[in-house]
Amino acid sequence: MIASGQIPRPLDIPGGDAAITSNDVFDLEVLPQHVIIVGAGYIAFEFAHILRRFGCDVTLLVRSRALKPFDRKVVKRLVDETIQIGIDVRYGIEPVDINGDVVTLSDDSTLVGLVLNATGRIPSIERLRLDAAGIESDHGGVLVNEFLQTTNPNVYAAGDVAKSRNPALTPFAGQEGRIAALNLLRNNTRPLPERPAPTVVFTTPPIAKVGLTVDEAKAQGIDYECKDNDLSHFLTYERINDTTAFSRILLSKDGHVLGAHLIGQHAPELINLFSFIIQNNMTHQHVKHLEFAYPTSASDVSFLI
Ligand SMILES: Cc1cc2nc3c(=O)[nH]c(=O)nc-3n(C[C@H](O)[C@H](O)[C@H](O)COP(=O)(O)OP(=O)(O)OC[C@H]3O[C@@H](n4cnc5c(N)ncnc54)[C@H](O)[C@@H]3O)c2cc1C
Secondary structure, three states: OEOOOEEEOOOOOOOHHHOEOHHHHOOOOOOOOEEEEEOOOHHHHHHHHHHHHOOOEEEEEEOOOOOOOOOHHHHHHHHHHHHHOOOEEEEOOOEEEEEOOEEEEOOOOEEEOEEEEOOOEEEOOHHHOHHHHOOOEEOOEEEOOOOOEOOOOOOEEOHHHEEOOOOOOHHHHHHHHHHHHHHHHHOOOOOOOOOOOOEEEOOOOOEEEEEOOHHHHHHOOOOEEEEEEEHHHOHHHHOOOOOOOEEEEEEEOOOEEEEEEEEOOOHHHHHHHHHHHHHOOOEHHHHHOOOOOOOOHHHHHHHHO
């Protein structure tokens, strides 16, 4: 069983080795004065918020779009909040050279600081010599079938290193480990199930998603209704002064939840409820008739869908 995970993608520019990665941040002995974060995924945003709140100056270099898999409106609110707390967000810019603590950017300007490379993660397979065992892989990981079996029938792969349809997240690594082990011992009896994948970016405020985004629904030609709600005036959020809280719920024409997109302090817990609703194929009429404990963020759900 191959379960070697992923490693940070190297920053392929002159001096790129000087950049630290998310693995190194917690080993820093001194808080850097200025951190230049390259990337715009969840690791880039989470560390930008952590370091800014520790008091660092933070510059976030976004090559194209921030947090691409997430809903655009939710991301816009997060980026606004990111700028509001003093993070310098720059679009269409990337570093081209690092020399000591001087970073040259693609617009010929320079910055002085520590570079944090958050440009993504790649499968950790370099030292495994997979070709010697007839195991095929590509940039997305070790190729597997629905039973997590590789192109060598005696070898399985699970977790971030496996190129399955699952996202590279802890709950799915655990699920794949269990399924691959069962198939290994019991001859491919358990195909990988299709499950909603709730995902959170642990910024302050956090954002969360599960299911389809508007872009994905459009691309798949799915007929949907989009329900947007500014939640900041709901008592749940007003009493904690959460001014960013917002929800966007996508419903199918027959009332099933296709996707849920949230920003706000309750988003990380609330997204699990939407995942449960999707997983159990519940309609909004069904959910509206459930009684939730009040006052909790779940008790607002009937107003959101
Ligand atoms: C900064 C950061 C934040 C994250 N936040 C979240 C989050 O909030 N929620 C979430 O769900 N997921 C999060 N993730 C993703 C999550 O960490 C991974 O999805 C999960 O750890 C994958 O588990 P895994 O067992 O496949 O791989 P890993 O946990 O990476 O474990 C792989 C192990 O294999 C070892 N290994 C590698 N190569 C070899 C080799 N040749 N020989 C022997 N051992 C080897 C590695 O040292 C490692 O111990 C985050 C990841 C990062 C980097």
